[in-house]
């Protein structure tokens with residue numbers, strides 16, 4: 360991993376990277392992760408240029424900082440973060456060095472996606488020394504379509520404050536997005552309805568909101584705690600939980616250890632399903648709707664096959 364100290368911005372690097380001034384003045388919107396970037400594109404439309412700091416195949420908790428991220432943050436008009444300490448391990452040092460008041464905490468150009476979300480799994484007591492990284496509750500809410508609507512409204516509100524001249528367009532785009540979510544949600548619920556109550560295993564606690572929305576039952580995680588690598592003793596417990604609950608699918612994301620999941624699957628006659636939560640991690644999942652279509656279809660097909 361790089362150290363941020365080596366990336367401190369100088370006036371010279373900024374000038375050399377600035378390039379010619381653009382004619383159409385679009386808002387520079389920076390999102391920490393591609394799912395938030397996808398929503399910013401839906402709401403900002405033609406009035407924004409959107410960049411995500413994390414790659415779709417990167418763990419949003421552990422993003423490798425790049426020198427270019429500092430330049431991107433320095434020029435941002437708006438920053439969208441997941442919040443609830445999702446990016447605690449990598450965003451604060453970048454922001455310290457990016458020197459941009461427009462996206463400072465509390466500024467109208469700073470959007471915290473978790474604001475207004477009904478957070479699940481807020482710990483009663485928390486001890487960071489135990490390694491848990493979900494200190495303020497579970498931050499993986501974007502795969503609940505109703506949570507995505509709340510985030511979209513938050514984005515529209517802030518874009519209108521930063522760029523009042525285009526507020527009507529942001530409002531209209533929000534309306535379009537929200538109506539489309541309502542329509543698609545009916546379709547997604549119908550596709551998963553035959554699997555209501557299905558038992559699932561995940562690698563990380565990253566499908567809690569998805570499971571709650573679609574009536575699914577997560578019986579175990581391969582990680583003993585969020586952010587802690589699976590141990591043999593813990594995996595033995597997972598295998599026994601899968602055998603007694605008859606869970607037949609294990610959901611993994613691209614940055615998680617698929618081999619570990621496969622080992623567990625072999626011993627439980629289960630199937631490993633690739634369920635990326637970030638748009639663009641696999642082909643044809645660039646928009647929020649394409650991503651959710653993929654998640655719903657992959658899970659429905661995987662559960663169908665195991666019946």
Ligand SMILES: [Zn+2]
Nearest residue numbers: 420563564585
């Ligand atoms: Zn997490």
